Amino acid sequence: MLRQVEGSKAVADAIAACAPEVICAYPISPQTHIVEGLSQLVKDGSLANCEFINVESEFAAMSVAIGSSATGARTYTATASQGLLYMVEAVYNASGLGLPIVMTVANRAIGGPINIWNDHSDSMSQRDSGWLQLYAENNQEAVDLHIQAFRIAEEMSIPVMVCMDGFILTHAYEQVDIPTREEVAAFLPPFVPRQYLDPAEPISIGAMVGPESFMEVKYLAHQKMLDSLDKIQEVAVDFEKQFGRKTGGLLRTYRTEGAETIVLALGSVIGTLKDVIDELQLDGHPIGLVGLTSYRPFPFEAVADALKDAKRVVILEKAFSTGTGGIVTPDVARAIEGLGVKDFTVIAGLGGRPITIKAVRDYLEAAMAEQVQRLTFLDLEEEVIDAELMKERALR
Amino acid sequence: MSTTQIKFYQVGSFAVGNRLLREDERSVQSDPERTNALTSGHRACQGCGEALGARYALDAAMRATNDQLIAVNATGCLEVFSTPYPESSWRVAWLHSLFGNAPAVATGVAAALKAKGNHTTRVVAQGGDGATVDIGMGPLSGMFERNDDVLYICYDNEAYMNTGVQRSGATPPAARTATTQAVGAHPGNVFGQGKYLPKIAMAHDIPYVATATIADLRDLEAKVERAMTMHGARYLHVLVPCPLGWGSASCDTIKIARLATQSGLFPVFEAVNGEVVASSKIRHKVPVEEYLKLQARYSHLFSPQRNDQVIDHLQRIADKNIERYELMGE
Structure with a gap:
């Protein structure tokens, strides 16, 4: 059903439809409306079994996301601009650990001079971070790409950045179809992590890797990223089959x-x-x-x-x-x-x-x-x- | 004010070994069936205080939770010596992410467990003093103020040992480090700087804050066990001498930790909801000099000539601790 909504609200509702288990948020324009919307949904009980954590920085936001994803929970956060730069160390760590976190980047310029308006400097600075980057043309695509992003991330065990233009999309009111939770559930199965922190089968995640194996680890990450070219297309085809919309793909x-x-x-x-x-x-x-x-x-x-x-x-x-x-x-x-x-x-x-x-x-x-x-x-x-x-x- | 009991088997600065005790009085560490969070064979230096502290603390936490434990580790010696890929010394579900984010990662682990309805698995985060009082203090304060269900343990060896003994915010005055050399008019670390994280933790009014040393392992275990009976943010600050960084003999690690408490330089206490409720009393008060002279990082205070002015200043700091935390008496 088409609804006339703000882009951020549409993304918040789409994320909620994906049944995330942990959401962490730190305010930065123009991303704020997304997490505000999610905060409301968790607090009023319409998004159950989900923890919403107000953290003290973007660095903490991505770090909470790392802990949560490594414990096997579907995890989401959003940021922009300076916030993305502030979390960079953890951004690289999340991909290095192969954690399928989904993050919205509400694209915004990077200072100085300080500037809150849109360009792509923020996400482009992270092109080598080991995250998939998908760019949305409009708010319908932003909604659809987020739903696809969880599928791609979890099936490939790679984090995904969904980039949508700050203000131009995040604050624009457009007609958008937001799939229901049931519809999304038919497309996006529950998250089954590759490995997770489990006292019954304790594993060590995040060991120190020396010169004898580091090249192999990085090469495998590269290969996995290349393999996701097929996955992105496959997920887009599945999405079209179920929702009748051609969105996503390469x-x-x-x-x-x-x-x-x-x-x-x-x-x-x-x-x-x-x-x-x-x-x-x-x-x-x-x-x-x-x-x-x-x-x-x-x-x-x-x-x-x-x-x-x-x-x-x-x-x-x-x-x-x-x-x-x-x-x-x-x-x-x-x-x-x-x-x-x-x-x-x-x-x-x-x-x-x-x-x-x-x-x-x-x-x-x-x-x-x-x-x-x-x-x-x-x-x-x-x-x-x-x-x-x-x-x-x-x-x- | 109640006090933390000092166990009878301690005599001066020496502890009686398990073999001299009756079997039922022996510590759990003598039991071959004991929990074993950090196994032997890791790469810590001989006499490493942190390895000892971490093993006792996590073993106690595992016992207290029936092994339903997840540990998050900051970057540092403890991480490096325990997990050179493909080896790992951890027999507990263990996650290392970055230097400055262990508290936030632990928050994420706790949040995931809560979202999944897992109310039995508990979370411990651990790091050295650099990770705790300096680079990770923002996330630690955030974890405290949200009262997230995490026990954070700081193993304090008073400098960045993993990178080669540089000054941290926990380095004491006058101590020589690689970035506070024993040269110039005021050799060693500067007086009037540094921060004491237990008090900062208490200012967050979290349920439990305690300090301990590896000189009293039963006290350390008891505090971990007590912390695990509580929920919310808890903080344990453990003094762990570092033979490499402190320039002390490997065999003196425990002795030095004991002298730190018996001189008053390192107060051992417990605080509940932001108020000190108990402190370990000094049994045989010693002048700070006895503690200082075993460590090369303070050798500039004794040679080529004795620096009474600085030694007296350090003594006044110890005396102030004794007064503030009521470390003398029964």
């Missing part, structure tokens, strides 16, 4: 048939891009779109397959690596190696800067003619930059 293409230029992007900006592509196609431009859902693991084959017939790909990124450029770009470049597809990168929307249809259209028109640099920052105030650079360089 990536989705939009009007790419015959496209000479393909834009590749992640998250809610895909909505804007679809509108621009519709306009451009109406004007006769052969341009299409690839929306990447799974960033980790990176679906090299699927990306190559989606881009192989194009002349160029434009990667639109909401984060960048200072000193080099796009973060997703090198992965895409590797995927299209030898296919004769040129790659261009456009960094857009940092710190919540609106990505307007006009700005994107202007850029893409130039990109289709290959009259853009390999790396462009959309909508930069050139005058301010020039003046500041002149001042700064004069001081050196």
Whole structure:
């Protein structure tokens, strides 16, 4: 049944439908409404057999999640931005221990300067953390990806980050179908941990591993991550069978048939891009779109397959690596190696800067003619930059 | 104020071995069928106080819970010497995550057990003084204020021993460490710094706070057992001398722990709901000098010349403890 709800509330209800046993929460915008919603559901008794722990930091939130998951409980938390950075040590530990925790990242910029608005700097900083990363295009997909995330996490014994754009999705009211607990139960079986802390069969978890085995441990984690490429697709197929919706999977293409230029992007900006592509196609431009859902693991084959017939790909990124450029770009470049597809990168929307249809259209028109640099920052105030650079360089 | 009884078999700074006692008076450690949380064969140094303290504490906790116990360990010597993959010395369900998060991990374990309706399995978290008073203090305070059902045990050897004897917030004044060298006008650790975690724990009004040393293992066991009869956040602070870090003879570990209590430098007491209810009385008061001179970390106080000013200062600290925790008397 469709309901008009805030994205955060929708995710809270979807999480509740997954019957988590432990939820730990520390407030940080724009993630707060999700855990507020869950706190209410636990407190009023509608989410039974679930412990809601108000912790003292994000580091503690992920640490509580580690203890809980290692004891065999289905565990959830949510964070964003500085909060994600504050928990990083525990983020890596959770994946290192193979604990299937599910965490929402309500994507937000990283300071300084402090900025509470949306971009992808936070989750992108964790691309090497050993967590799966799935990016939601809209609130329906955010709901669906969370439900799929528990299945993938628990079947693979790997933690999953579901990334949804802060404010743009978390605070947006949209029509969303949230499956009931019974419907989810038919899709998501009870959590059966690979191993857990049990006094009857005591095991040691978290031993110190030396040079003689460390490479193997890390390689196995890599292989397990690669194996989840199949699992992500399998779960998406199952999801569609049961709920009738095509969500999740590795990536989705939009009007790419015959496209000479393909834009590749992640998250809610895909909505804007679809509108621009519709306009451009109406004007006769052969341009299409690839929306990447799974960033980790990176679906090299699927990306190559989606881009192989194009002349160029434009990667639109909401984060960048200072000193080099796009973060997703090198992965895409590797995927299209030898296919004769040129790659261009456009960094857009940092710190919540609106990505307007006009700005994107202007850029893409130039990109289709290959009259853009390999790396462009959309909508930069050139005058301010020039003046500041002149001042700064004069001081050196 | 009631007191913690000192067992009769203790004579001065020496303990009578089990073999001199009647069988029914012997400690459980002489029983081959005893619980055995931490088995032999681990890689701790000779004379390690922490290994001894952890074994007695966890064995007592296992007995108190009919083996229905999960232990969470902070990073540190105890973790490193007990679990070099693929070996493990633990015969208790055991989880090590990070240096600074053992209390929060233990909270998660307790929450999972509660959510699953498991009311019999209990949770112990343990770490050294660095993990407890410094890097993990935020999560520890959080675990205390939420009154999570965890017994946290700190094995205090007064510095970061695992990384090579650097100063921690629990390092006492004047002690030489690798980051408070015995050089300059004020050799060793600075006076007026450091924190005493048992009092910080008490300020949270948690059900139970106690201190103990490995010089009185029955007292340590009794406190663990008492803690396990209670629910909520409990804290046990155990002094565990470190021959490597303190520069003492391996055979003197227990003797030094006893001198720490008999000098008044390390008060042994129990507090319930934030109030001290009992303290172990000093039987043979000794000057702090007797404690200090067995340890190379204080050798700068005695050579090349004696530093009476600093020794007197340390004596005043011990005397203040004796007064504050009423350590003299019956």
